[in-house]
């Protein structure tokens with residue numbers, strides 16, 4: 223940052239004069255910086271990639287709508303000016319005068335730790351986990367010495383450098399311990415009782431990382447940060463968003479009967495001691511690390527170790543790892559994470575995931591994939607509504623013996639970051655078509671992103687995946703890799719493509735996608751089943767037989783209920799792979815998108831899906847799991863896959879109340 227000059231200290235102040243620094247410029251000349259594309263939009267601020275004095279930086283621009291917000295900005299800036307530690311995302315400059323209120327930080331390439339775990343599905347080695355835990359503890363110890371509590375420790379607020387070392391960010395809720403106390407004293411004095419506002423002020427953070435004492439509305443101490451760190455480190459070990467793992471079910475079942483409403487989760491954490499499922503020893507985690515995590519999330523803050531204790535214990539663990547280099551390779555973690563039953567009635571040697579991937583790899587080599595649809599929308603137009611996305615999924619075999627559903631979440635497809643795609647494939651007569659398509663469809667989307675419109679790209683992706691899959695089957699039949707000759711696997715498919723404020727949904731079969739629009743279900747797909755007269759007519763016209771069998775209308779000798787699909791060689795062309803595609807302009811009325819296989823929709827109606835999400839902790843992975851669990855409880859016998867995409871910022875406050 224050689225180009226940034228720091229004015230003499232007596233002039234280097236914010237507009238109010240309360241923030242001062244001798245190391246960081248606090249009111250930059252307008253020409254010295256420019257904001258590039260947004261990295262993240264939250265309810266309280268937007269973070270941009272920025273140029274500052276010729277170098278890259280991250281600029282955080284808070285939403286300042288009330289004078290309270292302005293006070294908070296100055297408080298945060300004063301606090302940040304005091305900090306200097308390698309484990310932090312360092313503040314390098316600020317603009318603290320009207321009309322621009324900005325804070326500039328050292329830039330870290332995405333992904334943050336949360337995306338690294340859940341989007342990249344990173345399986346770190348135990349060594350890496352211990353290193354991250356240790357750096358984080360040292361950073362928090364530094365803050366503790368300064369009397370500061372962070373109050374929002376979670377993977378999304380931990381940024382990674384190129385050596386995968388953690389840097390703590392987001393001091394939006396950080397406070398000096400002494401100020402937390404004084405707020406409390408003041409409140410007690412004025413009314414004799416803490417007010418609702420006081421509760422709200424003190425109960426901040428992100429619900430699933432919040433310590434029981436915070437949920438009980440007690441004061442935040444550094445031990446509450448110890449708790450949140452333990453939840454985060456366990457998340458890193460397991461790769462599972464807290465409370466969404468199946469193994470927690472047995473414990474949770476009695477307490478919650480799987481109705482994870484916010485209040486029930488809160489009460490289970492506070493009164494029943496519910497915690498996320500601890501990493502299993504089989505994952506290679508040393509028992510000492512697991513017990514450190516357990517101590518750190520003890521209900522009683524006093525019994526939790528201090529950051530000093532944690533650093534010492536992690537040192538011992540680390541030495542042990544190095545000396546014995548015990549079974550801690552990432553390989554063992556990988557194994558336990560991907561334990562997926564794959565029972566096939568064809569020769570095992572064929573990996574349909576790989577076949578689907580290979581198909582589009584060749585073409586994508588040319589780096590087509592870089593910025594699909596970046597030019598198709600007018601970037602300069604400020605008036606265009608921009609949804610703020612967060613997503614999660616849950617997939618379960620349910621009562622079936624085999625899993626024939628697959629899904630993908632291809633987020634941030636473009637450099638501008640507002641192109642995302644999500645898809646679900648529900649296999650029948652085996653998982654082959656679903657496994658093939660889950661790789662082929664997103665591969666084709668990337669490939670066509672430059673030449674075709676979103677609608678054409680979606681249609682092409684479905685049709686080409688279908689043709690390629692069926693050709694592949696024929697080739698393998700000839701080469702005798704498939705023994706069973708009359709085997710015609712297929713899958714239904716739904717794929718959403720969000721390009722800025724436009725939602726495109728392609729559907730073939732009986733998966734379904736709905737929006738929650740101003741609180742009401744707004745279907746964006748139509749079910750393609752033989753019981754739908756229009757579809758039945760079309761199929762008959764195209765030469766297939768449709769008969770009433772057992773309980774409903776079914777197509778051909780195979781007695782298929784769906785009338786569109788990828789695969790199903792024996793029923794082509796009548797059972798077409800051509801999707802029906804809808805285009806929807808997203809507006810501020812659109813709260814979230816739910817996509818799922820028929821395992822959900824068979825037993826949970828559109829209205830119910832919306833009301834279940836409204837009553838669930840606002841975390842998309844948890845919402846997905848909650849829907850799948852509800853479907854199981856209502857007797858769904860099928861595989862169930864759910865993807866939930868929030869389209870509006872879910873503020874920290876909304877996650878609590």
Ligand SMILES: Nc1ncnc2c1ncn2[C@@H]1O[C@H](COP(=O)(O)OP(=O)(O)OP(=O)(O)O)[C@@H](O)[C@H]1O
Pocket residue numbers: 261262263264265266267268269280282311327328329330331332333334378379381391392393394874
């Ligand atoms: N210095 C940085 N370099 C790169 N990316 C950053 C940086 N700071 C923040 N980000 C990205 O922006 C996201 C949001 O940042 P931050 O948490 O500070 O904002 P926020 O508005 O307080 O978010 P929330 O309150 O929803 O957690 C981070 O999760 C991270 O992905």
Ligand SMILES: [Mn+2]
Pocket residue numbers: 378379392
């Ligand atoms: Mn954050």
Ligand SMILES: [Mn+2]
Pocket residue numbers: 374392394395
């Ligand atoms: Mn924040």
